[in-house]
Amino acid sequence: MDFAHAPSVSLRPPVRKEYLRLRPPELRDQRGDIERIIGALRRRGYAGEIIAPHAAARSAGLVARAAYKLTVTVVGDHGAWHIIRLEEGDTTGCLYGAAVDVGTTTVVVTLVDLNTGKAVDAASSYNQQIIRCDDVASRISYASDPQRAQELRELVVDGTVNRLLRLLTHRHGLAGDDVAHMTVAGNTVMTHLFCGLSPTGLGAVPFAPISNFPGPYRAGLLNVAINAQAFVDIFPSAAAYVGGDATADMYVCGLARRDELNVLIDIGTNAEIVVGNRDRLIACAAPAGPAFEGHGLSCGMRAAAGAIESFRLGGLSDPPRYTVIGGDKPAGVCGSGLIDFVAQAFAVGVISSAGRFTDRARARCPRIRKLRRNEAEIPAYEIAPAEQTDDGLAPILITERDIATLLQAKGVIYAALQMAMKHFGKGFADIHRFYLAGGFAKHIDPDNAVTMGLLPDIDRGKFTFLGNGSLGGAFLALIDEDVRRELPHLAAAPAVIELNLDPEFMDAYTLAMFLPNGDPSLFPTVKPAK
């Protein structure tokens, strides 16, 4: 998580612990246990409503057992203080939170020590919903049946987030109850499924969510394996396809606080784009599909151990050079490797502007092979022969169909960027900084991304890598209550444009499916292979 561009935050978590030594009751002082606790919190400066939920009231019996020395966990929410836990003795040293990025494909949980504000550990895995369907569109369709919606909810909450939470708490000798707050950033569909809200309205025009600002929620209601009384803050969305992950990114790059025109793009299964400055923000969503996350391709995989993350070709007939995450034999190619491949293959003339293997390559490049599939022969580029791969059985190949899928994905994103800039009334040259967020963004080689026509042809120094801004935003909201309070305003700030309503979008998209673009004047620094 990189917070170089984030507004400065303080260690001021919405959840706190207070060790209280209460005056025991006597005949002249028949206040209730709860009133004693509230009185002690008042003396510590807690103003406004102080609410003891049922669970705290029920466990108030321990106040006497604890000889009136106890630790109270308190969460501030909307001007009120909620008592969420009572513990015997002084446990103030043990206070944790969990920041969660719920991606369509990948879920990451960070365990945060709220006494120090430091991320103690993190764990990630595929979003287990993926065993049912890959992309958000198919999940919306799957969830049109309420029982299946419930199944998806259980897959992400219990099957993914709770497993990661248990792994982390177990690893650090903590109980689930020791995790006293949670923040969750994800796109609008993920948020709906996570909270048990029907995503059906998100599946078709006019893309109507149940809520862009869901909550407030308690962990028990959502079945999240932390303290049942703890608050779970769901990051608010700007629209159906500009979700809570984009809100988190916006916070982390400070987009809405700067005078200069900046651009933010979160490349997930749907790319979310926000363009603007402190005065005005334009947002849109580009349905790129999961290609850059490694899904739907012959050789794609997520950016994990075994993934080819960078790729280089010296010339048409040279053997490729690549690096593998973890350094072992490759098992597949992740997003950044795919971008590198397309850009390098185009630059040396292996593939044409239309994404086809060139005649020259078919004749002279030893890595172009013919695969026999369904009685037809299809050409493919062999990135690694079988004997060099992780399983030693199958080669890592990229077919023309894979390339076409990647060109579609990058075409949607580039055309969407063009539309957002047009609506803002500025050109790419006016961009001060171009923020790249998303799990795999940090692996991208900007030169190759420009060569491929995914990113605009601007000064490469303007590209700034945010890392996982969604997770970063969730982390910041966990440690600073001011961040948490700002989020609804931030989510409401962008004017969201709908690409389907813009007749120029389809033209721009059609051109953007070429390498680097059907309008080469947009990419003056990119020269096709001679």
Add this chain to the structure above:
Amino acid sequence: MDFAHAPSVSLRPPVRKEYLRLRPPELRDQRGDIERIIGALRRRGYAGEIIAPHAAARSAGLVARAAYKLTVTVVGDHGAWHIIRLEEGDTTGCLYGAAVDVGTTTVVVTLVDLNTGKAVDAASSYNQQIIRCDDVASRISYASDPQRAQELRELVVDGTVNRLLRLLTHRHGLAGDDVAHMTVAGNTVMTHLFCGLSPTGLGAVPFAPISNFPGPYRAGLLNVAINAQAFVDIFPSAAAYVGGDATADMYVCGLARRDELNVLIDIGTNAEIVVGNRDRLIACAAPAGPAFEGHGLSCGMRAAAGAIESFRLGGLSDPPRYTVIGGDKPAGVCGSGLIDFVAQAFAVGVISSAGRFTDRARARCPRIRKLRRNEAEIPAYEIAPAEQTDDGLAPILITERDIATLLQAKGVIYAALQMAMKHFGKGFADIHRFYLAGGFAKHIDPDNAVTMGLLPDIDRGKFTFLGNGSLGGAFLALIDEDVRRELPHLAAAPAVIELNLDPEFMDAYTLAMFLPNGDPSLFPTVKPAK
């Protein structure tokens, strides 16, 4: 319910319904269903936080099914508005609440139409906890085992209140969900058991409650058979034995708003006493026991059909005259009849100042009979011979032990009144009004209650009957949110004195067990029989 002395209230229930016709979503307007509803409420003038709980968000799918015409039920609580129900179409005409008096012995539920502010119907029954134990002390002891505490909770919530609620809603063709708010007044022990809070601390010095201000609660959490999202407001208590019922009484008689010195007494199993004016309030509890509610006596019963409610003796040897609730043959004697009996029997010389049958009565009163019990003969007064009673088998008798129990009960109450007045620094002569509350108070003959030494010897015109102030307060809090808001302040207002700490109490109590009192100068208008 008598509100002649209550502050004027308005029809301004904390729960409301709004029929909304929303703008359907379109591509240019991707707000969520919930945000559409919140926006429409804002335009109706709902300021402050508007919170849609999970259930509302989950049912937001009906917004589309309802073609964006729906009725929203909204509750105001602590400055925020909570959406608790969404219904298709216009259902604003159907909005109900339930006011509940949870007595140790008797539970009453009033169904209130919140569109008119009128009580539509009421139903009452014994508090089913009584099948396990009679008085609060034995219930506290029973509930020291958590499973048994849970059993008592189920007996009062599901076994009593929910049965009465279902009876009322069924009788008026309503669903449980149509009841959108509930107010509950009861003593501190009843409140603890109702909410599932351990009453153990209330059972012994220093009488420590879990909470005197329990909640806020939702019906679903308490398992109350109304709309699960509805708020259930528990009347706050001043202390362990000055409960929410006393808070309700205080509101209904306007005690804390008047310049004059007034006295309030709620005669239940524990008598709650509040003395004071707008400047200062003194409260205490007198553990009278259940005698005046007809428990623990040979012939006692609650003020229900078949109970002798008034009783008159012309002379020592005259036959008694009595009236029976419902007009049929008597089955027993309720509190007011017992007071009448003791007072009249004392006035004509049947019993002595010490509560014993006089020699004269033993010789000349034909109603004094000798019962043979365990080889001993004990004298008893026959109120009705067997052939005149409801079952035709057993006579209705009052023994000397019964009389002693009644004298203990009245002695505790009178001595407690004396202590409260002493702490306030005034005498009985300074009292402007003396409010009598509690289920059976309205049946009391003040002359007899003074003759018995239960109530002080003041101008009889000052005695004012509140009726069931606990139920009345619950009703007012249901229809006027200002009442609801005032209750915590009212409960916190009295200085609670503990009789056990006052060395004069035991002396006063000892004297007060005589008829009318061991210090006859306190009762100048009461003349013993010659």
